[in-house]
Amino acid sequence: MTPTNQTGNLAANNALPPDQLSPKEVIARAKNFQYIIKRNWMLLAGMIVISGLIGYLIDASSTKKTVYAAKIIFNLGGGSGSSQMADLGALASAFGLGQAAPEASLFTGDNFMLYSKSIPVIEKTLMKTVVVNDTSYLLVNYYIQHSGILDKEWEEDTALQKFRFKQPTLRKDYNKLQIAAMADINARISDELSIKQVDRKSSFMALIASMENVDLAKSFVENHIVTIEDDYRLKQTKKTTEMERFLSHRVDSLYRQLSGTENQLASYLNQNQQVVVAEGQLKQSRLSRSSTFLTQQYYTAVSSLDNLRLSLIREQPLFTIIEPVTLPLYATIPAKIAMQAGFAIGLVLGIVIIFIRETLRNMAKN
Structure with a gap:
């Protein structure tokens, strides 16, 4: 075999597949790409600037506001009613009522969390009067004014824009406008309010209200924990109270x-002091016997009532505030990333436009 043939065979064996590039070709293409960028840098820079400016305007016009989180950490201790079951059972049997002592825990686990966010409990809180900056407000009206609902959910509703509660109102007395307003308010608060266990190994609970106004978040969570405590105590001791x-x-x-x-x-006795007739003595004996019997019944009932009232106190659940609301509240500032996203989009669009432009130019030359 001649040297010429050997060189040709060697070159054929070292030839790269069509889908691979040699280092020289990579360097050549990189230099060509660099040349293309230099030639079109104004177009690329313009696309980046324009997209970044659009993103800046989007950030500037964003309606998202800073959210403040008011948190109360508390512990719910059950009443000691279970230890009084025997006494209450005997007492109830004496009056034909059967067992009357309530369960030690009416709501447990997730039930209590759902109960705390239920519409009746929330509305009881909203109908309370609060004092903010030395001025008294109905909490529901203060919520309407400072929660942001006027700028979002009610932005285009003229009737709701002017709506306010004149006085605390029960749900059964709502009119149509009040029903519509409370439906929007409850839906919004359901997203803003949360209750959760602080730690899996602890019985401490955290009640958190995340709202757009510091005073609103603080007032709502402080009044809501009082509403939960009062309503929960009422339901927990309902049987014993009855x-x-x-x-x-x-x-x-x-x-x-x-x-x-x-x-x-x-x-x-005053009218018949000297009576010796048997019929008269019988009537006196009956009255004395009735008086003695009623006296025993009365003292027994009074003693039972006192014991029941003491038991009622012991059965009431105990809310202990571990950590009250502290200022300043934790603030969550909405991230403004539209401008950064605009720069990235402008860069990608600029490269795509330059690629299409160079492709068309090469086609025209050919």
Whole structure:
């Protein structure tokens, strides 16, 4: 084989596949790309500047506002009603009521979290009167004024723009406009309000309100925790409260009957001091026996009522504030990334336009 043939075979063996580039070709193309960029740098810079300016205008016109988070950490301790089950059971049986002691925990886990964000509880909070900067407001009106709902959900609704509550109102007394307003407010607060466990190993709970106004967030979360405590205590002790009301009515009834019987006995003795007839003595004996029986019943009922009231106090759940709302509140500033995104988009668009332009130029030359 001649040297010429050997060189040709070697060159053929070292030839690169069509889908690969040699280092020389890579360097050549890089220099060509650099030349193209230099030739079109004004176009590329213009696209970047224009896109960045558009992004800046988007950021400047953004309606997103800073959100302030007011947080209260508390602990909910259950009542000690379970330890009184035996006494209350015996007491209830004496009056034919059966077991009357409530469960130690009416709401647990996720149930309590859902309950805390329920519409009836939220509306009770909104109907409270708050004092902000030495001025009294109905909390629902202060929320309408400072929450941002006027600029977003109600921006195009003339009737709701002028709407305000004149006084605290129950849901059953709402008119159509109030129903529509409260529906929007409840939907907004449902997203702004959260309650969660601070730590998986702890029983501490955190109630957080994230709103666009510092005073609004602070006032709402402070009043809402009071509403939850009052409403929760009312529901937790409902059965025992009903029994206490029944026993209180029974004590009053026994007292009236006992007073009437004692008055009759005293009047009979005054009028018949020397009576020796058997019929007269029998009536006196009956009145005395009735008075003694009612006296025993009355003292038993009074003692039972006192014990039940003490048990009611023990059964009430205990809300302990671990960490109240502290100022300044944690602020979440909305990120303005439209300008940075504009620069990136401008760069990509500029490269694409330059590629199309150079391709058309090469086609025209060919």
